[in-house]
Amino acid sequence: MQHPPKDKPSSPTADRRREIAAAARSLIAERGFEGLRTRDIAARVGINVATLHYHVPTKETLIGLVAQSLRDDFIAQHESRPRDTLSPRERLISEFDDFRENLTDNAELFKVMAELQERARRDPVVSDVIRPMQAFWFAQVAEVLARGRDDGSFRHDLDPEAGALLVLGAMIASQRHPNASMALFDGVCAELLRSLENPSPPDAGRGPAARQAPAPKPSFGKSPLKNSTKVP
Amino acid sequence: MQHPPKDKPSSPTADRRREIAAAARSLIAERGFEGLRTRDIAARVGINVATLHYHVPTKETLIGLVAQSLRDDFIAQHESRPRDTLSPRERLISEFDDFRENLTDNAELFKVMAELQERARRDPVVSDVIRPMQAFWFAQVAEVLARGRDDGSFRHDLDPEAGALLVLGAMIASQRHPNASMALFDGVCAELLRSLENPSPPDAGRGPAARQAPAPKPSFGKSPLKNSTKVP
DNA sequence: CACGCTCAATCAAGTGATTGATGGAGGGCG
DNA sequence: CGCCCTCCATCAATCACTTGATTGAGCGTG
Incomplete structure (x- = not known):
């Protein structure tokens, strides 16, 4: 900039x-x-x-400064992630992990984000800073979903943009819920995976039996991903 | 009351x-x-x-009054809907239609709701009025999903509470999106249906061919529902 | 009916406190 | 000295809320 x-x-x-x-x-x-x-x-x-x-x-420029600092933090954090080495499914799970990480040791960020979101309705200074950040996040998730659909790991009839709204909306809603907790968030992430994944994957041999158990809880901590696929 | x-x-x-x-x-x-x-x-x-x-x-009681008036409108509207005559899938679609209807001719309601949601963080007067309303809405959707899962129209491994967060979160997110539009909302609703429905329904003979076309757009206007099942 | 009284509802004009912002006088340091 | 940086004192504006007075409808009593 x-x-x-x-x-x-x-x-x-x-x-x-x-x-x-x-x-x-x-x-x-x-x-x-x-x-x-x-x-x-x-x-x-x-x-x-x-x-x-x-x-x-002035106070208005101060608020703009807050919005910029928030955006800078957000972008710096999202650009420091490994992207190209992960499969779409792994990248989606990585998105979950990012969110969960911020949820624990950066809770203030979400409150300020929500507050700025409301203010962006009327304040163009805030809007010009916040909206591109959200659009960036949204597009990133949508692109992951599109790639996953094309390679068969996600549903064939998945609409990437609508799916991105499912993912982001569900994550945010799980945090605004009155009884918000980490278990609730994990349950939502698991449900998102079940909702987006291809029920009949073309290459993987998981079989349809896995879809019978209610709430299999894949337990995606960060650890099982970091060393699964490193680099070709 | x-x-x-x-x-x-x-x-x-x-x-x-x-x-x-x-x-x-x-x-x-x-x-x-x-x-x-x-x-x-x-x-x-x-x-x-x-x-x-x-x-x-005082101003505080005035804000409490606003919260109450909003809750009264919400509950009155949700209780005036036909509930027991509809199948789970129809009730979910009815939920979409309710939301869409408010979106068009009651847009003010959502802005105030979002504003109250933020304020409920710090104001117990608002919180005590708003939180039960949200819990009611959430529980209603979760119950529909649970019934739909049990009768086979929704996925067998659907977690009703997590699914309710998917539904509500996605609907709200589609409205907060910068490029919010009715088409976007409809796309999200269609994606929600594809995400929640049972890919291999036990009784219905829709077949797996319907899942190949990308974004089938079921076109659920209010009309095809209003006169399908009226009352015995 | 007419008179006296009550009371809900309204208003113009304040009250004190708080707010964002300013001006000018220093202070520390190269 | 000159230049950032900081503070004290203060301003004008605005805020939620109060005060004291007025209106008019209702209501019982003689």
């Missing part, structure tokens, strides 16, 4: 802006935009309100 | 409160809670701010 040799500006001002964005993020996660006050952000950073306004001229 | 002979209290005060709740709802849909001002609500009703505070003592 900016100058290429600017991987980490690390100037003191840029650091302050990152601190401010981080403080704003945690406060948004706690109280939402409705209760977001510049004074509170400044207090959490440990600076004066005027100092905050020196670094970030 | 209240006295049985109180279907429509229709006292002038209760009417005013309903007017206020309606105005607040539309304003929340437009600007969210962040931009909700008691002055604006009063102006939309056509009364003074003091008069509004005469009817609704």
Whole structure:
């Protein structure tokens, strides 16, 4: 987006802006935009309100800054994943694992994301930052589904875009559920796999008997994937 | 919930409160809670701010009132549907149609619902009203899926609760999508049906040939259902 | 009917508190 | 000195909510 040799500006001002964005993020996660006050952000950073306004001229730009920091985190995380070496099914499971990982040690991210999602309805600054991120995520899943359909591991009549909405919608819904838990999320992932997989795979010899047992629970931890197919 | 002979209290005060709740709802849909001002609500009703505070003592109770009015609408609508005469598959499609119907001529409802969903995180007053409503919806879908699994129309290994999260999550996600449209929603519904239906039904003679065509588009308008099974 | 009283409903005009934002005066450091 | 950076003090605007007064409909009593 900016100058290429600017991987980490690390100037003191840029650091302050990152601190401010981080403080704003945690406060948004706690109280939402409705209760977001510049004074509170400044207090959490440990600076004066005027100092905050020196670094970030207005509240609106501050919110834009939060949206950008969230997008940067999201994209950096998704680009650091191994992609081309995995089969479609493995990549889908990897998507589940990514989500689960964020769910545990990055819970704040989802709350802020939900809050930004609502705000994107009215704020074009937020919308311009958030929407491409969602579109990127959506397209990535849709592409995985399309490849899996074409190679026979997913259903032949699978609509990749609709399927991507199933996957993302179900993952997010499992987290918004009142009784949200990791077991619920795992159950949803297993159900997604059963819903998308080809019931009669052309090459694999799993046979139709596997579809009789209710909820087989494939137990896809990250471990059984990391060393299954490394590189040809 | 209240006295049985109180279907429509229709006292002038209760009417005013309903007017206020309606105005607040539309304003929340437009600007969210962040931009909700008691002055604006009063102006939309056509009364003074003091008069509004005469009817609704505080802003918090006003928001609770909005939540209640939303829940009442939701439950009234869901209880007015024919339930016991339909097969599980028909009831699922009826759920799609309900959602689609609200999507077109009740769009405000979903915006307010999303807004309340976020607020329920921190406001116990809203939470106590919204959560049971969602639980009711969720349980209703899960029960339909369980019945459909048991009678063979849905997959044998279908997990009803996880499946309900698939259905609700996908429907909601299709509406939050940046390029949301009715065609997208219909595609998601079709994909949900393909995902949940039994690929080898025991009694029906549809045959496996129907599963080869990509995206068959069953075209489930409301019309083919409304007069198929009326009442014995 | 007429008079006096009550009370729900409404309003104009505030009240104090809070908010985002500013201006100018320092402070530390090269 | 000059340049970032920080803070104190303050502003104008806005907020939810209150105050005190007015209206008019109902209602009993003589």
